[in-house]
Amino acid sequence: MNPDISSSPMPIELVVLTGFLGSGKTTLLATYLRQSQAADTAVIVNEIGEIDLDGAVLSSTAAKVPMALLSNGCVCCAMGGDLPGTVAALIEERAARGLPPLARIVLETTGLARPGPVLRSLAPLATHLHAYVVSTFDCERGAATLDLPEAAAQIAGAHRIVMTRQDVAGDGAVALARAMLARINPLAELVADAEPGPRALAALASPPARLIQQEFSLEDDEAQAPHGDIRAALCRFTAAVTSEDLAEWLDNLAGLCGERLLRVKGLVRVQGERWPLLVQCVGTLFSPVVPLAVDTPDSFLVVIVRGLHLDALRDVQPPLPFALRATARAQSKPGVLGRPLASVLEEACT
Numbered sequence: 001m002n003p004d005i006s007s008s009p010m011p012i013e014l015v016v017l018t019g020f021l022g023s024g025k026t027t028l029l030a031t032y033l034r035q036s037q038a039a040d041t042a043v044i045v046n047e048i049g050e051i052d053l054d055g056a057v058l059s060s061t062a063a064k065v066p067m068a069l070l071s072n073g074c075v076c077c078a079m080g081g082d083l084p085g086t087v088a089a090l091i092e093e094r095a096a097r098g099l100p101p102l103a104r105i106v107l108e109t110t111g112l113a114r115p116g117p118v119l120r121s122l123a124p125l126a127t128h129l130h131a132y133v134v135s136t137f138d139c140e141r142g143a144a145t146l147d148l149p150e151a152a153a154q155i156a157g158a159h160r161i162v163m164t165r166q167d168v169a170g171d172g173a174v175a176l177a178r179a180m181l182a183r184i185n186p187l188a189e190l191v192a193d194a195e196p197g198p199r200a201l202a203a204l205a206s207p208p209a210r211l212i213q214q215e216f217s218l219e220d221d222e223a224q225a226p227h228g229d230i231r232a233a234l235c236r237f238t239a240a241v242t243s244e245d246l247a248e249w250l251d252n253l254a255g256l257c258g259e260r261l262l263r264v265k266g267l268v269r270v271q272g273e274r275w276p277l278l279v280q281c282v283g284t285l286f287s288p289v290v291p292l293a294v295d296t297p298d299s300f301l302v303v304i305v306r307g308l309h310l311d312a313l314r315d316v317q318p319p320l321p322f323a324l325r326a327t328a329r330a331q332s333k334p335g336v337l338g339r340p341l342a343s344v345l346e347e348a349c350t
């Protein structure tokens with residue numbers, strides 16, 4: 001059934017924000033949401049795991065933004081009809097509250113989503129939306145990911161590519177990134193601002209000057225397939241851990257997986273800490289662990305690996321008190337619009 005948003009003064013921009021795992025999507029979006037130009041923007045967050053960590057990070061910097069969650073699966077291969085319905089619900093909810101219409105909705109996809117199937121799933125809303133793809137590219141690590149079909153599809157399908165992590169990449173890597181991007185997708189607009197604020201506005205505040213229809217045919221065969229040998233696990237903690245045990249476990253996980261470790265992120269309750277710790281790594285490179293002031297009862301890690309059976313995670317030492325399972329198919333979480341994050345997280349966690 002097509003969602004009914006025909007009364008809405010359209011078109012609304014629908015920005016499909018893609019980019020490989022850990023390439024800086026949430027950071028870019030959080031920076032954008034802090035700017036005054038984002039007042040008429042809503043956000044849809046799609047998480048592989050069922051818990052909305054990106055939403056938590058975004059809400060901790062931009063609490064008022066209308067936000068919906070598509071959780072527990074990747075939007076490009078598992079969501080079916082959920083995305084158009086979620087878009088319509090955001091638009092309708094805004095109208096029902098008598099607020100000015102949205103100018104744009106940013107869909108933050110998972111780091112594995114291919115943009116072609118996402119755009120195709122929006123076909124029921126085609127006349128109401130002005131959809132385009134913005135992809136983040138990590139100048140430090142991105143080159144090493146482009147042999148993965150998901151990463152290549154994100155760059156090839158982008159109308160605009162945003163170069164992230166230039167500050168840590170070094171001049172040589174940035175030059176190499178430019179050359180690779182120009183070869184894979186010479187039609188895309190390149191955003192290379194070094195400063196986060198201008199970069200976020202250039203990335204998300206307006207559509208690309210030229211919207212060239214990208215060619216997604218190469219992805220068609222894979223559109224319904226899960227992501228090859230990439231697997232995601234949700235480790236849900238049943239008790240607080242000590243910071244020493246957590247650090248050792250993460251160290252050993254990185255040692256076990258090596259290059260096969262794509263991403264770890266989560267909120268972990270540590271003995272003696274008021275707030276859960278935001279833990280994340282991209283590849284085996286861990287960011288500093290920081291407390292995140294969110295009122296959630298849950299404690300979890302999402303671990304995404306390539307070419308490794310998830311059972312191997314159970315043997316990482318020292319044993320930590322968590323229940324592990326592979327993430328399941330996607331579901332939308334209706335009714336999360338405009339609600340405080342805590343209740344959204346609570347619902348996502350039950």
Ligand SMILES: Nc1nc2c(ncn2[C@@H]2O[C@H](COP(=O)(O)OP(=O)(O)OP(=O)(O)O)[C@@H](O)[C@H]2O)c(=O)[nH]1
Pocket residue numbers: 019020021022023024025026027028054110111136164165166167168263265280282287
């Ligand atoms: N130095 C630096 N770090 C960055 C930049 N952008 C992102 N990061 C860091 O890179 C890590 C991953 O960034 P995220 O924004 O969470 O990446 P993501 O693409 O949303 O990750 P997934 O949702 O898991 O795919 C975090 O530790 C960020 O703080 C940047 O431009 N420079």
